[in-house]
Amino acid sequence: MSARNEANALLAIAARDLLIFRRDWGILVFSLFFPIAFLGLFDGLIGQNLAAGLPFNFLQFALVGLVGCMLAQYTMMNVTSLVQERETGFTQEIFVAPVSRFSIVAGKILGGSAMALLLIAPFFVVAGAFGAPLSVGLVSGILWVAPLALLLGGAMGVLLSGIFATSPKAVDQAVILVMFPQMFLSGAVIPVSHSTGLLGVLVRLMPATYLVDLMRTVAYRGTAVYGSLQLYAPGVDLGVLLVVSAAFFVAGTLLFVQWEKNR
Amino acid sequence: MPRPEAEPVIEVRGLVKRYRESDRPAVDGLDLTVRAGEFVALLGPNGAGKTTTLSILTAALTKTGGTVRVAGFDLDTQAREIRANIGILFQNPSLDLRLTAEENLRFHASLYGIYGYRPAFRLMPRAYREQVRALARLLGIGDQLFERVEKFSGGMRRKLEIVRSLMHHPRVLFLDEPTQGLDPVSRQSLWDHLRSVQRTEGTTILLTTHYIEEAEGADRVFIVDHGRLLTQGTPESLKVQIADRYLLLDAADRGQLLRDLAGSPVTPREDGLLQVAFDGATPQALLARLTVPLTVLRIHVPSLEEAYLELVGREAAGGEAS
Ligand SMILES: Nc1ncnc2c1ncn2[C@@H]1O[C@H](COP(=O)(O)OP(=O)(O)O)[C@@H](O)[C@H]1O
Numbered sequence: 001m002s003a004r005n006e007a008n009a010l011l012a013i014a015a016r017d018l019l020i021f022r023r024d025w026g027i028l029v030f031s032l033f034f035p036i037a038f039l040g041l042f043d044g045l046i047g048q049n050l051a052a053g054l055p056f057n058f059l060q061f062a063l064v065g066l067v068g069c070m071l072a073q074y075t076m077m078n079v080t081s082l083v084q085e086r087e088t089g090f091t092q093e094i095f096v097a098p099v100s101r102f103s104i105v106a107g108k109i110l111g112g113s114a115m116a117l118l119l120i121a122p123f124f125v126v127a128g129a130f131g132a133p134l135s136v137g138l139v140s141g142i143l144w145v146a147p148l149a150l151l152l153g154g155a156m157g158v159l160l161s162g163i164f165a166t167s168p169k170a171v172d173q174a175v176i177l178v179m180f181p182q183m184f185l186s187g188a189v190i191p192v193s194h195s196t197g198l199l200g201v202l203v204r205l206m207p208a209t210y211l212v213d214l215m216r217t218v219a220y221r222g223t224a225v226y227g228s229l230q231l232y233a234p235g236v237d238l239g240v241l242l243v244v245s246a247a248f249f250v251a252g253t254l255l256f257v258q259w260e261k262n263r
Numbered sequence: 264m265p266r267p268e269a270e271p272v273i274e275v276r277g278l279v280k281r282y283r284e285s286d287r288p289a290v291d292g293l294d295l296t297v298r299a300g301e302f303v304a305l306l307g308p309n310g311a312g313k314t315t316t317l318s319i320l321t322a323a324l325t326k327t328g329g330t331v332r333v334a335g336f337d338l339d340t341q342a343r344e345i346r347a348n349i350g351i352l353f354q355n356p357s358l359d360l361r362l363t364a365e366e367n368l369r370f371h372a373s374l375y376g377i378y379g380y381r382p383a384f385r386l387m388p389r390a391y392r393e394q395v396r397a398l399a400r401l402l403g404i405g406d407q408l409f410e411r412v413e414k415f416s417g418g419m420r421r422k423l424e425i426v427r428s429l430m431h432h433p434r435v436l437f438l439d440e441p442t443q444g445l446d447p448v449s450r451q452s453l454w455d456h457l458r459s460v461q462r463t464e465g466t467t468i469l470l471t472t473h474y475i476e477e478a479e480g481a482d483r484v485f486i487v488d489h490g491r492l493l494t495q496g497t498p499e500s501l502k503v504q505i506a507d508r509y510l511l512l513d514a515a516d517r518g519q520l521l522r523d524l525a526g527s528p529v530t531p532r533e534d535g536l537l538q539v540a541f542d543g544a545t546p547q548a549l550l551a552r553l554t555v556p557l558t559v560l561r562i563h564v565p566s567l568e569e570a571y572l573e574l575v576g577r578e579a580a581g582g583e584a585s
Pocket residue numbers: 263282283284285289307308309310311312313314315316
């Protein structure tokens with residue numbers, strides 16, 4: 001099979017996810033609701049109670065981290081729809097095709113990535129309208145690192161799909177169980193750069209830590225707070241993200257396929 | 264009908280499948296040879312191992328033992344080449360109900376590399392649009408082509424899956440219980456369609472069924488049970504091979520009738536008629552020897568169903584003994 005055929009199949013798989021997404025109004029409404037709730041509550045509560053003595057803008061800090069995590073989570077959720085599709089029988093049609101198993105899974109990641117970017121767009125619009133401290137540098141920084149967020153989230157989704165291939169319920173719960181600690185331990189909303197002991201270890205075990213770290217480093221480049229919030233050099237973050245994503249992607253794909261083949 | 268010397272496109276030798284959680288093999292040393300252009304049926308009761316066999320032949324399930332070649336490729340080393348040359352209709356539905364019929368077809372066409380994917384029907388190449396319009400006419404669905412499949416009836420969905428499995432012109436088409444859930448009219452039109460595909464494209468077709476009437480329409484029938492091949496042959500030859508064929512006779516002059524039948528196996532029946540078994544497809548030879556005027560003449564030619572039930576029943580009885 002030629003690379004062209006693989007790319008075509010990958011594209012068709014991604015496009016199908018977008019087509020279904022377009023017809024799903026629930027998730028679109030949710031995507032508008034979330035940023036409003038976040039900016040209204042988070043900004044108000046934390047701004048009034050917590051952020052007074054911080055040397056940086058807390059809302060801006062949390063916004064960068066959250067966007068990174070949300071991009072990863074939306075992609076992850078789309079990839080794990082593989083498990084639902086296994087239940088409904090549609091994966092039979094996909095996996096019997098003369099296409100690499102890796103292309104199929106990459107198609108799910110690509111589809112999820114496009115969805116994640118569409119879902120995150122209202123966030124910026126609403127945030128801007130509410131007067132959140134968004135600068136061109138900040139947004140472009142986030143967008144530069146976004147592909148890594150999508151890749152990591154997608155690869156985590158592949159691994160979860162591989163582990164919980166036989167249970168749509170279990171995989172849905174797993175997504176939440178995986179994302180919840182990442183949200184807090186990665187430094188997305190609470191700074192973790194001074195964590196030590198057990199917490200320090202946990203922080204470093206979370207793949208999202210390296211994502212959030214890199215995203216902030218790039219988003220804050222050329223500003224006064226640049227460096228003060230940084231955990232690792234960008235090269236380290238990038239290396240960890242690529243290695244972890246590749247490992248999850250390969251392991252998850254092989255696991256998912258073997259559930260069907262080696263019964 | 265294919266020529267007998269056509270090359271084999273499905274060759275299965277000693278196929279064994281033992282599922283992980285199972286102590287009894289689901290497929291137990293199966294041999295099959297299907298020649299190019301043949302239309303064959305795998306007939307057997309539920310649990311015989313038909314779906315398991317098809318899953319292995321389509322590279323969706325690993326085997327425990329044996330060798331498999333499909334469309335000239337070896338399953339162990341050329342699974343992808345096999346995938347590119349086959350079409351399959353799964354026993355369980357495999358349509359995306361949230362997509363329209365056309366979107367399901369477009370997805371399939373892109374997956375098999377027939378056409379480059381475009382995000383809308385009107386952006387797809389003209390050849391694709393014509394092919395899909397023709398398929399819609401075949402299905403009799405017209406503009407429903409652009410409606411979501413979840414609105415389709417079970418029979419319509421099944422037919423859509425079948426035309427989809429043929430879009431990429433596979434050399435071998437596997438159908439697992441294709442007529443399940445279809446009404447008699449749809450069944451007949453499906454068979455007509457498969458026959459015309461076999462004729463015009465030379466497609467080799469292997470379908471599984473547990474309906475005997477259905478197997479009767481095939482060129483050749485493989486009867487399987489407990490993962491083993493019990494017998495095979497044309498529907499006609501199976502009837503001869505498996506079940507008894509006999510004449511029921513009577514005459515006013517019984518004595519003359521018995522003299523005419525001398526040398527043939529004659530069994531008097533409780534209803535007073537004489538049952539005379541005959542060999543071969545017709546009782547012509549036997550009838551030629553009769554000189555006496557007959558009062559009763561009935562020919563018992565078994566249906567494939569009787570042949571099948573006898574065979575599977577025999578097998579079940581034998582299985583209990585062992
Ligand atoms: N995933 C599985 N794990 C264990 N046993 C299975 C599995 N699938 C099918 N079987 C068993 O294998 C045998 C053959 O099943 P199957 O191939 O589906 O038969 P058929 O299609 O002829 O009805 C049955 O006894 C069935 O219970």
